[in-house]
Amino acid sequence: MTDKARFKLGLIINPFAGIGGSVALKGSDGADTRTQALALGAQKLANTRTRLALEELLPFKSQLHIFTAAGEMGETLAAELGFDFTVVYRSLSEQSEAIDTERCAAEVKQRNVDLLLFAGGDGTARNICHVIADTLPVLGVPAGCKIHSGVYAVTPQAAGRVVSMLIQGQIVTLQDADVMDIDEELFRQGRVNARQYGEMRVPSELRYIQAVKMGGKESDELVLADIAAHVIEFMEAHPQRLFVMGSGSTVDFIMQELGLANTLLGVDVIQHGSVLASDVTAQALLAYTANTQVTLIITLIGGQGHIFGRGNQQLSPQVLRQIGRENFLVVATKSKLQALNDKPLIADTGDIALDAMLSGLISVTTGYKDQVLYPIAQFE
Known part of the structure; x- marks a missing residue:
């Protein structure tokens, strides 16, 4: 040329x-x-x-x-x-x-x-x-x-x-x-x-271009209440565990059901049914999640499917590695998943090796004792 x-x-x-x-x-x-x-x-x-x-x-x-x-x-x-x-x-x-x-x-x-x-x-x-x-x-x-x-x-x-x-x-x-x-x-x-x-x-190569984020809160409060009941039951069964609450309206609903103040667009840490820290930074999360049992509760961005890398940069690659994929509890209504039109979830952490490690099927809690397997994309 x-x-x-x-x-x-x-x-x-x-x-x-x-x-x-x-x-x-x-x-x-x-x-x-x-x-x-x-x-x-x-x-x-x-x-x-x-x-x-x-x-x-x-x-x-x-x-x-x-x-x-x-x-x-x-x-x-x-x-x-x-x-x-x-x-x-x-x-x-x-x-x-x-x-x-x-x-x-x-x-x-x-x-x-x-x-x-x-x-x-x-x-x-x-x-x-x-x-x-x-x-x-x-x-x-x-x-x-x-x-x-x-x-x-x-x-x-x-x-x-x-x-x-x-x-x-x-x-x-x-x-x-x-x-x-x-x-x-x-x-x-x-x-x-x-x-x-x-x-x-x-x-517009659809595999590679994101959708516009869907606005508004989930309208189906009964489904959200079922999801919250499942998560709260898990918390009560593990009273010593630390819970990192990711951002988003679905997680916000869980915090409301717990009766706890929530940072809708930030990341909070709770333990023993109380807020340990609000709107924490990545560095603070590394300290809180070191040498202890942790569950990260996250949801996806409606219409886009991102679970990491969109508005939750506090969940840095170092924090995610320290918590471990096996300790992720993904929550979403089935309607939110269906709105993705069969597109996979996306982890865009900024760490290629970590994104690859996070790819594959993951359990998503969609109701009380109701989970579905949904893929996280592998971009090779």
Whole structure:
């Protein structure tokens, strides 16, 4: 393939995307939040997750040219992996801001790229949409705390595979996908106020592109009450065990049945029928779950199927390994599973080996003493 015929890939990384997740800040919007997250020991993982996507493209290195921003917004990673690239934008500030994402997107747009690959969360998607709208195809690498939008691949590796299909000339349909975002301040208060900000065109390879998150609480309270009764009976039979309560409305219902205060969009720890710690960080969870019997109670994101990697980054790979897959108690109504339309559950922890270890059939509690086996995807 000649240089002229090379696939032109735009690349924009929000280096701070998701930085507040592991330290329970539920977002990364604003310089103050990012500074606080770094002070609490959070690590910037957006480049690490983007690397997983770009590694899928290494076999096509000679067929690809990347247009990106300087430093951690793309240049550093492209250089480390040995891609041919052109820097089209340089931020004037030490910490990249939303305006840098938008300015870089404008520069990339001028290069008439075949696809813009970006890494971040819903805030980043909003910035990209503000500039790009439906003028060229885009695809998101999930790296943020809030990922409600339909413009993201289900995992970073999946994003890379979609791009590789395009490079190879495989037919991939384009579709309009919603760009969603929520108010971070309300999110930190346990309230979800999501709205649509626009649409962008994404390559719709259905195995690899996530659905828009379904809003609202479960309506079938009788089913939820049955699930809660099953979980509470298990708790009462294991009074010394520590229980890590994942985020989501189904887990929230269980906490209500227990009569305990709950962090709807965080992770809590309970023992002996009482809340031991609320809205804990990944580091705190490592300490709480060390050298003790633990059960992690989790549910899935309605419409998407993610059980890890979407809004629960406190459940870090280290925490999940320490707890152990055999100690996961997955809860969901059958209607929530049916809404996935036979798509598997997804573990997107950021650790490829762990995602592989978590794949396969897992028992999902769907009622009182009622379980079904449901697969967790293996993305090879």
